[in-house]
Amino acid sequence: MKVIQASDVVKDYGLNGTTVHALRGVNLAFEAGEFAAIAGPSGSGKSTFLHLVGCLDTVTSGNIAIAGSTVSAMSKTQLALLRRNSIGFIFQAYNLIPVLSCIENVSFPLTLLGVDKHDARERSLKALAEVGLSGMENRRPKEMSGGQQQRVAIARALVKEPALILADEPTANLDSKTGREILELMLRLNGSAGTTFIFSTHDAMVMEFARRIVHIRDGQVENEERK
Numbered sequence: 001m002k003v004i005q006a007s008d009v010v011k012d013y014g015l016n017g018t019t020v021h022a023l024r025g026v027n028l029a030f031e032a033g034e035f036a037a038i039a040g041p042s043g044s045g046k047s048t049f050l051h052l053v054g055c056l057d058t059v060t061s062g063n064i065a066i067a068g069s070t071v072s073a074m075s076k077t078q079l080a081l082l083r084r085n086s087i088g089f090i091f092q093a094y095n096l097i098p099v100l101s102c103i104e105n106v107s108f109p110l111t112l113l114g115v116d117k118h119d120a121r122e123r124s125l126k127a128l129a130e131v132g133l134s135g136m137e138n139r140r141p142k143e144m145s146g147g148q149q150q151r152v153a154i155a156r157a158l159v160k161e162p163a164l165i166l167a168d169e170p171t172a173n174l175d176s177k178t179g180r181e182i183l184e185l186m187l188r189l190n191g192s193a194g195t196t197f198i199f200s201t202h203d204a205m206v207m208e209f210a211r212r213i214v215h216i217r218d219g220q221v222e223n224e225e226r227k
């Protein structure tokens with residue numbers, strides 16, 4: 001089963017009366033369990049693609065199917081459920097809630113899903129242990145390093161046990177050693193839980209970790225490498 005099937009995906013943005021062609025007909029499929037990079041220079045359409053796949057935005061034309069269901073045919077409620085249950089998103093800038101502690105940030109998606117407090121806490125502690133942050137659950141984001149904050153963001157994505165995790169330049173704000181540790185962590189989670197990871201990057205070191213690299217440029221797939 002294809003986790004993602006993107007067919008002829010076009011995304012235009014309107015900007016001050018002009019149109020920006022961010023994606024110009026992208027055809028890409030991803031299988032369950034992949035560990036794949038979307039690589040390309042700044043402005044090539046990486047974030048746009050991940051946002052569309054993550055149902056954070058909608059296509060101008062073309063089609064995206066997730067686990068066989070066409071996104072554009074889903075109701076708002078179905079989309080919200082898909083996003084909450086099946087997709088974890090990791091952002092370059094971590095996007096943690098500053099006033100919440102580490103464990104509150106991680107359990108937040110579970111609260112939205114209506115999981116009871118005790119279960120949410122247990123599952124969040126487990127996710128924090130998986131990313132190597134046991135003992136830090138009461139810290140606020142600003143009391144943690146960039147690498148630790150990105151681990152919290154990974155735990156928050158993991159806690160729902162989604163089939164798919166999308167990570168938009170997850171290491172861009174980290175030094176190369178910490179970036180490497182984050183990639184190693186993602187790779188380990190891909191191996192242990194079989195979670196599909198698709199991440200974007202323009203960093204050759206980060207691409208090294210991927211088993212498949214899709215190069216995009218000017219909103220189009222240029223070529224692919226598989227290892």
Ligand SMILES: Nc1ncnc2c1ncn2[C@@H]1O[C@H](COP(=O)(O)OP(=O)(O)O)[C@@H](O)[C@H]1O
Nearest residue numbers: 013015020022041042043044045046047048049
């Ligand atoms: N909300 C937006 N409004 C207008 N143009 C946008 C918007 N988001 C992205 N773009 C443009 O779309 C193109 C692709 O952007 P993006 O997907 O962010 O690329 P990348 O993540 O590879 O740097 C760029 O030209 C960018 O300026």
Ligand SMILES: [Mg+2]
Nearest residue numbers: 046047048169
């Ligand atoms: Mg981007």
